[in-house]
Amino acid sequence: MILNARSFLTAGHTFTQRQEAAFFASIRLRNGTFKTTDHHRLDDLNLLVIGEWQKLDRKPREIMDVGVSSGISSLEWADALARAGIDAKIVATDLCMHASLVPLLPAYEVLLDRDGKVIQHILGNRPVRWSLDGPRDFFRGTGFLVAALNAFASTLLLLTNGRRRGKDVLLVNPDARDNARLSFAEDDILAPNPEHLRGRFNAIRVANLLNRGYFDEAQLRRAVDNLKDRLMGAGSFLIVNRTHADGNNNGTIFQLSEANKFEIVARMRDGSEIEDIVLSPDADGAQLRAASQNRSLSTPSRPR
Ligand SMILES: C[S@@+](CC[C@H](N)C(=O)[O-])C[C@H]1O[C@@H](n2cnc3c(N)ncnc32)[C@H](O)[C@@H]1O
Incomplete structure (x- = not known):
């Protein structure tokens, strides 16, 4: 069926x-992005993140997962964290959760x-x-x-x-929806940050959303600025990942320094394709953002 x-x-x-994955992959939003996701899509990324946090002796408790689609990856992340003794609450957000x-x-x-x-x-x-x-x-x-x-x-x-x-229709996996460690909210990562999300999280993950095929440079910079503003400050983590067509994850774990700049902690395979944006000082970002403020989102290359 x-x-x-x-x-x-x-x-x-x-x-x-398989049916659930096919359903989410079939839904494309009006901004051109797809709701593609799947069970166990980010398992190796979870292992890398947890391993790095263990090495650094860090146990982030307030976590945000951005652009989660069905939320199944957020649930799997919460379970993996719990197994590793990290008792975290995850706020899972998406542009379109209710339809x-x-x-x-x-x-x-x-x-x-x-x-x-x-x-x-x-x-x-x-x-x-x-x-x-x-x-x-x-x-x-x-x-x-x-x-x-x-x-x-x-x-x-x-x-x-x-x-x-x-x-x-709540476009969320039923097990994720009922899990006590997760809460869900609608959220546009390109819009100005709501006050209640600013400075609140010690780790944020964004997987399969901040892709160059989906957004232009100015939009990506705006999203990264928003994510940075949601972090608690020095020592907080940003994880950016893209799953390629072969199913391989390519991502980077960043950490905010005392100087409020992102530094690389670890990479999964080739790393995030927007590393340069996350690491670059925001020299002409303001100009680029102003130019794109009224522009509609670009057409994506393919569903991921
Ligand atoms: C390809 S899915 C990725 C789902 C999951 N993170 C994963 O890796 O399997 C991208 C998700 O981002 C959401 N999205 C699109 N534009 C967004 C925006 N501006 N702000 C927040 N979420 C957005 C879509 O609704 C979709 O569910």
């Missing part, structure tokens, strides 16, 4: 890890984000994406179906005020 937003809402704990399932016609529903935009069509039981995949999509014919559904859904939502009739 292919999971769609309705079956994810109603299936409880009955779906397999709304709206019936439009018999056997036709749409999943909407918080702005009321379609992020999945459901025809019968079949999930259909909203995003078009370039001209190739039209050669294959799928592009016409997707474009027609997008136009049809917008019109029906407008005419029927459909947004009002939605059922809330």
Whole structure:
């Protein structure tokens, strides 16, 4: 069975890890990012981080995991930390955690984000994406179906005020949702930091989000500035990782120095692709950020 937003809402704990992964990979947000994630995706990164913290004799207790999708990696991280004797609370955040399932016609529903935009069509039981995949999509014919559904859904939502009739869908793995060490919040890492998140965490991880394929340089700098501002200061950690198409993790563990600059503690394989941004003094960052403030997000290269 292919999971769609309705079956994810109603299936409880009955779906397999593979079905869950396929469901999250099928959801693309309106900023171009995908909700792709999977069980055990970050296991080796967890081991590296815990090993480094043990070497440094550090036990971070207030942790944030940014852009967590289903939250399954946050749960696995919390479990790995607990096994290593690190009793941490993790705030797991994502731009889109709540969505709304709206019936439009018999056997036709749409999943909407918080702005009321379609992020999945459901025809019968079949999930259909909203995003078009370039001209190739039209050669294959799928592009016409997707474009027609997008136009049809917008019109029906407008005419029927459909947004009002939605059922809330929490896009979080049920085990993660019920775990006492985790709390979940919606959060945009590119927006100004909410006051309650500033200076609060002694470790923050961001995996498979701050990619050059998703964001431009100014946006990446803005996100890194926001993450730095959420840390408690000297001695706090930032972990940035990307899982490549072969499943290998490439990441870097940074630590804030007394001079409030990031330094590298350890690398996983090639390290983070945005190391230069995290390490560079923010010379022209302000200018770049101002230039991109009103620009919409760039088109991503591929789901990761
Ligand atoms: C590819 S998934 C990564 C999930 C998980 N961290 C992992 O590595 O498996 C990227 C996640 O970032 C979220 N996201 C996209 N834009 C974001 C933003 N501006 N702020 C916070 N989260 C965002 C998406 O909703 C998505 O769930």
